[in-house]
Amino acid sequence: MIVAGCDIGSLTAKAVIFKDGEMLSSHLMKVRSRPDEAAVEVMNEALSKANLTLKDVVYSVGTGYGRKRIPFADETFSEIVCHGKGAHWVLPSVRTVIDVGGQDAKAIRLDAGGNVVKYEYNDKCASGTGRFLEIMADALEIELEEMGDLSLKSDAPVRISSQCVVFAETEVISLVNGGKEIRDVVSGLHKAMAGRIASLVRGIGMLEKEVMMAGGVAKNKGIRSAMEDVLGVELAAVKCDPQLNGAIGAALLAGEAAGKKQPAG
Amino acid sequence: MIVAGCDVGSLTAKAVILGDDRVLAVRIGKVKSRPEISAREIMEEALKDAGLRMKDIECSIGTGYGGKQVPFAGEAVSEIACHARGALWLLPSVRTVIDIGGQDCKVMKLDRDGRIVRFATNDKCAAGTGRFMEVMARVLNVGLDELGDLSGRAKKQLNLASTCTVWAQAEVIQKINEGERVEDIGGAVNNAMANRIVILANTVGVENDVCMTGGVSKNKGVVKGLERLLDIRVKKLRLDPQAVGALGAAVIAGERRKGGGEQ
Numbered sequence: 419m420i421v422a423g424c425d426i427g428s429l430t431a432k433a434v435i436f437k438d439g440e441m442l443s444s445h446l447m448k449v450r451s452r453p454d455e456a457a458v459e460v461m462n463e464a465l466s467k468a469n470l471t472l473k474d475v476v477y478s479v480g481t482g483y484g485r486k487r488i489p490f491a492d493e494t495f496s497e498i499v500c501h502g503k504g505a506h507w508v509l510p511s512v513r514t515v516i517d518v519g520g521q522d523a524k525a526i527r528l529d530a531g532g533n534v535v536k537y538e539y540n541d542k543c544a545s546g547t548g549r550f551l552e553i554m555a556d557a558l559e560i561e562l563e564e565m566g567d568l569s570l571k572s573d574a575p576v577r578i579s580s581q582c583v584v585f586a587e588t589e590v591i592s593l594v595n596g597g598k599e600i601r602d603v604v605s606g607l608h609k610a611m612a613g614r615i616a617s618l619v620r621g622i623g624m625l626e627k628e629v630m631m632a633g634g635v636a637k638n639k640g641i642r643s644a645m646e647d648v649l650g651v652e653l654a655a656v657k658c659d660p661q662l663n664g665a666i667g668a669a670l671l672a673g674e675a676a677g678k679k680q681p682a683g
Numbered sequence: 684m685i686v687a688g689c690d691v692g693s694l695t696a697k698a699v700i701l702g703d704d705r706v707l708a709v710r711i712g713k714v715k716s717r718p719e720i721s722a723r724e725i726m727e728e729a730l731k732d733a734g735l736r737m738k739d740i741e742c743s744i745g746t747g748y749g750g751k752q753v754p755f756a757g758e759a760v761s762e763i764a765c766h767a768r769g770a771l772w773l774l775p776s777v778r779t780v781i782d783i784g785g786q787d788c789k790v791m792k793l794d795r796d797g798r799i800v801r802f803a804t805n806d807k808c809a810a811g812t813g814r815f816m817e818v819m820a821r822v823l824n825v826g827l828d829e830l831g832d833l834s835g836r837a838k839k840q841l842n843l844a845s846t847c848t849v850w851a852q853a854e855v856i857q858k859i860n861e862g863e864r865v866e867d868i869g870g871a872v873n874n875a876m877a878n879r880i881v882i883l884a885n886t887v888g889v890e891n892d893v894c895m896t897g898g899v900s901k902n903k904g905v906v907k908g909l910e911r912l913l914d915i916r917v918k919k920l921r922l923d924p925q926a927v928g929a930l931g932a933a934v935i936a937g938e939r940r941k942g943g944g945e946q
Contacts, residue, residue, distance in 0.1 A: 521850075543808070544849035553849070584809035584818065584848045585786065 421676050422464070422475045423668025424457055424491060425500065426484030429520035429548070430634065431456040432665040433464035435475075436673055443467035444662050453484030461490065477676035479668040483521065495671055497664055498526055498537050501632055504667030506532025508656050513625035516645070517663065518615060518635035520548040525618040527625060538621035544583045546614030548635050554607050557587045558600055565604050569640030572605035581614070605640060612644035619649060628654040632663035686940055687729070687740045688932025689722050689756060690765065691749030694785035694813070695898065696721035697929035698729035700740070701937060708733040709926045718749025726755065742940040744932040748786075760935055762928055763791055763802055769931030770894050771797040773920045778890040781880060781909070781917075782928070783899035785813040790884045801887040809848040811879030813899050818848055819872040822855050823865050833869025834904025841871035851875060870904060877908025884913060894918045896927035 420442075425432040426449065434444040445464035449456040457480070465471055472490060480491030481500040488494070497517070505515040506528060515526040522541035529535050540546055544553075555562040569575075576598050580586040586607070593603050629651050635641055637660060642653055658666070685707075690697040691714065700708040710729040714721040722745065730736060737755060745753030746765040753759065762782070770780040771793065780791045787806035794800045809815050820827045841863060845851040851872075858868050876899070893915050899905055901924065906917050922930060 542845075542850075543847050549849055581807050582809045582848070584814055 419476050419676055420474045421669055421672035422478040423665040423672055424461055424480050424488050425482040425665035425668060426453045426457050426488060427482045427519055431460040432662050433460040434662055434665045434669045435464050435468050436669040446661055453487040454489050457488040477672045479672040481664050481668045498534055500664045500667030502526050502528050502532055502534040503670045504663040505630055507666055507670055508658060509630055509654055512628045512630045514629040515632055516619055517632040518548060519633045523547050523615050523618055525622045527622040536622045538618040540618060545581055546611055550583050550611055553583055553587055554590055557590050566639035568601045569605035569608050572601040574602050575605035575609055576602045578606045578610040608640040608644040612648045616648045626651050630654045630656055632660045634661050636660035684940060685739050685741055686933050686936035687743040688929040688936060689726055689745050689753045690747040690929035690932060691718045691721050692747045692784055696725040697926045698725040699926055699929040699933045700729050700733050701933045709923060711925050718752035719754045722753040742936040744936040746928050746932045760932060763789060765928045765931035766896050767791045767793055767799050768934050769927035770896060772934045773922055774894055774918055776892045777894050779893040781895045783813060783897040788812050788880060788883055790887050792887045803883050803886045805883055810846050815848050815876060816899060818852055819855060822852055823869060830869055831902030831904045833866045834873045836866040837870030839867045841867050843871050843875040873904030874908045876905050877912055881912045889913050892918050894920055896924045898925050900924040
């Protein structure tokens with residue numbers, strides 16, 4: 419039985435295809451214009467990797483910022499539920515999920531069964547979301563993807579005093595103009611951002627075994643290292659792309675719904 | 684007795700010279716590379732207007748973001764104290780002072796004797812500060828001083844759902860792309876700014892008479908929005924509202940010279 423999950427975020431669209439509890443394929447792409455077009459495109463790409471078409475999909479679940487705009491979704495679920503589900507599948511021992519997306523950040527506490535016990539969420543303030551790093555990369559004229567490696571080369575992180583993205587942008591520019599090394603500024607930015615995210619994590623009462631990060635920002639090694647420092651834990655290594663976590667959860671929920679609809683076998 | 688106040692903010696420097704409790708000169712200018720240079724240049728200009736020289740000043744006080752770097756000031760006093768003192772000097776009946784600067788916002792509540800009884804300040808978040816307006820003016824491609832008049836020319840009520848400057852900027856860009864008129868978007872920007880300030884103002888409780896100081900108080904759209912939301916009238920001041928902090932510094936300098944008036 420083929421099911422699918424589709425996560426339309428603010429910046430990227432993700433689709434995963436599952437067959438009987440196993441992942442067959444996935445695809446990730448930038449959302450260029452309309453979320454509905456991105457959903458169709460990303461799903462078709464994922465399906466074609468598995469030599470399937472939309473007709474083969476028994477049930478599909480949508481999630482993410484643009485979940486209401488996914489034309490083929492049979493049902494939609496919140497990102498919180500999907501990230502919880504996805505994280506539990508990726509790593510059954512996970513109890514704390516920290517998902518940092520392009521425009522939001524969430525900390526989710528799970529029970530042993532992967533059910534959401536408590537969560538904290540920020541989409542009101544750009545600080546502590548992926549946008550913070552994007553704006554800083556622009557201001558520093560570096561690529562977003564190189565920030566992680568760059569910051570790990572720093573041995574003297576600069577303290578960033580501004581919390582607000584707008585003020586931090588000005589601060590960063592003046593730090594660089596004042597002769598600070600870019601790697602030290604980037605490292606300081608990661609620390610500042612980790613601090614913001616950590617306050618969400620403290621809000622849910624972090625369970626140390628295990629803590630995992632999801633979302634695009636989880637690919638940034640500098641943030642991972644700063645999060646480990648500020649939380650005093652080691653982040654769990656995960657077997658698949660952390661950016662797919664929400665879509666995986668959506669596919670698992672699709673599997674459950676399809677199972678109820680037409681019992682497997 | 685000649686006294687002076689110098690307010691070096693994040694964007695502008697202000698100097699006020701008082702002679703026997705009368706305003707002799709007021710100068711406002713953009714900040715230079717360093718606060719001490721900004722302070723000296725703006726004060727020189729004010730002195731020139733008043734036909735005075737630096738040595739004629741018996742006492743001067745610095746305030747603002749760069750207040751401690753004012754080289755000729757005998758002392759630096761907080762912006763809160765200076766804005767309140769300046770507003771009170773201009774309007775003895777004032778009870779609430781709303782000061783919106785380039786990168787902060789403060790609301791001060793005074794008692795009948797002009798003492799500050801409560802205040803609230805935001806310098807952590809760009810929303811609700813002049814910086815928000817700067818960002819929006821740039822996106823709308825209008826001058827910062829033109830933004831206020833857009834409210835009066837708005838025909839359609841638009842709303843910005845975001846508080847955060849970054850998200851609001853994205854919303855404004857989206858509205859431009861959707862073909863909304865600049866006037867209508869500008870009206871929404873001014874209202875969003877007013878909304879944000881109301882939240883801060885309500886934490887101290889607004890009481891009449893109310894006056895506004897700082898650059899953003901020249902924005903008619905924001906002032907109208909605040910009057911509507913708080914159900915108040917903002918009293919006009921007889922001095923440029925951007926110079927009220929410097930005025931307060933000068934008034935306090937006068938009190939120091941006389942040896943009283945601890946604020």
